[in-house]
Amino acid sequence: MTTPRAELPRPPTLDEVAVAAGVSRATVSRVINDVPTVDPRLRAVVERAIQETGYVPNLAARSLVTRRTDSVALVISEPPNHREYAATFLNRVFTDPYFGRITAGAQEVLRSDGIHLVIIPADPPAHDQVLRYLRQGHVDGVLLISSHAADPFPGQLAEMGVVTVLSARPGRPVPLSYVDVDQPAGVALAADHLVSRGRRRLATIAGPQDMPAGQGRLSAFRDALARHGLPAPPVVEGDFTRASGEAAARALIAEHPRIDGLFVANDLMAEGAVRALQEAGRDVPGDVSVVGFDDSSAALEAHPQLTTVRQPVEEMAAEMARLLLAGLREPHRSPRTVIFNPTLVVRDSS
């Protein structure tokens, strides 16, 4: 609309291939779409014509009638009310291994179905534009990573009738399928482990409390400690980045120097926390045991390597993709929920 665009030599059309092969347009179309009712000899002729002309189907024309594009979007959403946080949005996305795992898992199953995956970061300034992109029909459906409770994106997509699958339980109930990990169970694994290591003076670095994941892991940790008869732990909130984990740990030991066990709501923050503890002269795990969450590549890059709660992120993303494909096949399917079990991976930080 905005950009005028001059003409290029136009690519060959179905008609030209048909003429070259001496058949009708319909037949060429059948060959391209692998319709079985085509004489093998004719098929060969047509295929040669396609080669010779260098024909490539025009997506717009095709999807105008089929109403499909054979591609889906992985949208990473940031809600509009997180200004300062949003400034570093893209840096966060391209710094947290989580998103790569999601992509890998989804790619895997989509690929085998011949569906393309495109990634769209949707920070606040792009919000409307992304919404427009999605409803215009560039893609058949969307995998939505929305981590903030107040994010309107899930609701909007649901309302617009865009087939969508979420990566976690939405902050507000929304009629969309989602995949999640059993957060309380995972956190309990971490808490039980710290206790079993003899740790009693526990603390936690929580995620942002406006994210279900941040909020859920914190309250689950409190619950777990209560079950063990332990007091409510000191809490410092981070934002799931390594730097915030570092700062949080510093704050924590300044305030509570005798801490001997630390549960951190994700591995990236845990990696930072370990570093801060060490710089403060604490040995990990000698003086304090640290347990992370995710089992991302950050857990392996930490020194010592992190004990952590493993989320099967790749499998979860694969399930998201499968749910999406199913949703595309049956549009009136009711939303489903799939919950995965976390496991504890014990390494050297505890």
Next chain:
Amino acid sequence: MTTPRAELPRPPTLDEVAVAAGVSRATVSRVINDVPTVDPRLRAVVERAIQETGYVPNLAARSLVTRRTDSVALVISEPPNHREYAATFLNRVFTDPYFGRITAGAQEVLRSDGIHLVIIPADPPAHDQVLRYLRQGHVDGVLLISSHAADPFPGQLAEMGVVTVLSARPGRPVPLSYVDVDQPAGVALAADHLVSRGRRRLATIAGPQDMPAGQGRLSAFRDALARHGLPAPPVVEGDFTRASGEAAARALIAEHPRIDGLFVANDLMAEGAVRALQEAGRDVPGDVSVVGFDDSSAALEAHPQLTTVRQPVEEMAAEMARLLLAGLREPHRSPRTVIFNPTLVVRDSS
């Protein structure tokens, strides 16, 4: 093609809006495309009808005639012959701040032109599929990040006539525009700085030697040292990941314990190198000065914060986007090259 898809209630069409507004289809189209020759009163009527019907233009129909989709792809390519490296491709992409900066810079200028940006990781197994995606016309053009000398992607896109801009000088000459930083100048800044700090026993951690960036920075460093009359430095090759920087630094000091200055081909590796040096009992910058390359967020996360050669990645990506837009406007424009100047950012590691 593969997924059969059942019918949803079809969205309103231009025709229905036209009926609702009591005008012709052509007029509604004019209103939507902001054609000035429409009576203001009629325009208001049509706009109301659009609101009421909840009309959204059908992308396929529109781009069938306009030959535009108003979206471009940012493709991150991995060449087919890097098996083991490819296994961690997505983890690398979503762990290196570089890609976030590219995205941010490109978004910025595309957004103001109303162009959508989608990100497509193209590791070897997806290679053909991505190529198909691009030539089918899902997007108007592509910003290609191709870092390996042997990558066939740039050549293929050029041959297919897809309007493309590269993020660096291609390994083989290709008739495409690209943006790059003056690598030798940047490396010279680093070398001169180390020398000016009194360092004489210099070494370097290089990037992969099948990447122009890796190769170029290494040879430029050798040249710079030669200019200072210093001997050829010990070299260990990494793969631009933090872990590889760590391993490389370990290898380096095992072999050459008296090193007092280290140039590392990117910040991520430099961050790892600093950590390895510290764990080996070296003080940075007391015992050894370290200089990185990029000035990415990794430089700030290192302890001490890294002295580094700044690439204006965001500006470079913005320029890529501008070159692409220009290429879309004039398809027969000849390829251009834009080279940016690096600067030295002195922090605490040197």
Next chain:
DNA sequence: TATAGCACCGGAACCAGTTCCGGAACTTCC
């Protein structure tokens, strides 16, 4: 050998927009 049945192909309708072109209605000017 006539006929039913089947495999396969072509014509044409259709998808939902954009844009060219002609013409109606209204001004403006003489």
Next chain:
DNA sequence: GGAAGTTCCGGAACTGGTTCCGGTGCTATA
């Protein structure tokens, strides 16, 4: 008051595919 010129709208052609429907030519069967 009529001619010329504007302004703005509608009809229709066009974009490049898919798919329905009907028909042709062949084979199998009685």
